[in-house]
Amino acid sequence: MADRDAIQAQLAxxxxxxxxxxxxxxxxxxxxxxxxxxxxxxRHAHKLAGTxxxxxxxxxxxxxxxxxxxxxxxxxxxxxxxVELEEAHGFIRQLREAAPK
Amino acid sequence: xxxxxxxxxxxxxxxxxxxxxxxxxxxxxxxxxxxLAPSGQEALDMAPIFAPxxxxxxxxxxxxxxxxxxxxxxxxxxxxxxxxIFMTAKVQPQxxxxxxxxxxxEIISKPFDPMSLPEQIRSIWxxxxx
Numbered sequence: 001m002a003d004r005d006a007i008q009a010q011l012a013x014x015x016x017x018x019x020x021x022x023x024x025x026x027x028x029x030x031x032x033x034x035x036x037x038x039x040x041x042x043r044h045a046h047k048l049a050g051t052x053x054x055x056x057x058x059x060x061x062x063x064x065x066x067x068x069x070x071x072x073x074x075x076x077x078x079x080x081x082x083v084e085l086e087e088a089h090g091f092i093r094q095l096r097e098a099a100p101k
Numbered sequence: 102x103x104x105x106x107x108x109x110x111x112x113x114x115x116x117x118x119x120x121x122x123x124x125x126x127x128x129x130x131x132x133x134x135x136x137l138a139p140s141g142q143e144a145l146d147m148a149p150i151f152a153p154x155x156x157x158x159x160x161x162x163x164x165x166x167x168x169x170x171x172x173x174x175x176x177x178x179x180x181x182x183x184x185x186i187f188m189t190a191k192v193q194p195q196x197x198x199x200x201x202x203x204x205x206x207e208i209i210s211k212p213f214d215p216m217s218l219p220e221q222i223r224s225i226w227x228x229x230x231x
């Protein structure tokens with residue numbers, strides 16, 4: 001059996017790398033948002049929710065999951081309502097605030 | 102059969118970070134012989150040669166998704182009976198029931214805990230053979 005402490009240290013290191021890259025990931029997500037490419041924002045949000053969750057960055061994961069759900073109709077090629085867009089934008093703002101500065 | 106018969110796992114996951122964590126978990130910690138495929142199509146290409154004991158498939162992937170990958174695997178004669186576990190963030194009962202109806206052994210919710218995933222997999226495997 002491998003050394004559990006060593007594995008946890010490696011996981012912690014990966015988590016740190018993820019956190020340092022988070023702002024750049026949010027930049028990409030927001031660039032897609034500015035273009036109105038909500039299916040692409042959905043894709044970024046899904047990925048971010050999964051990765052953040054895997055690294056135990058639970059607040060970011062939950063916010064990204066919320067964003068993903070608001071945009072689920074865009075993934076099916078459907079137009080989003082104003083309420084959905086408003087709520088989605090709120091999640092993006094909260095993700096910015098949650099990211100390490 | 103017993104749990105010790107599970108050696109080779111092919112895991113299909115499009116996210117490189119999650120592949121890295123899964124590798125630490127299943128290979129380094131769990132001691133499984135692991136192959137990683139970044140897409141369903143690549144899994145279909147690798148699987149006949151690697152001949153895993155178990156597939157772990159992410160459900161939502163661009164291109165060929167988890168259920169699509171499973172359908173492809175079932176068309177390969179030598180792999181038609183190989184057990185499959187799905188991983189998904191969507192674990193509502195109806196979604197789980199749907200995935201099980203496709204022939205999945207079990208559904209593991211994401212995010213998974215890398216420190217306990219090997220035990221979880223072994224437990225699912227031994228229940229299957231129990």
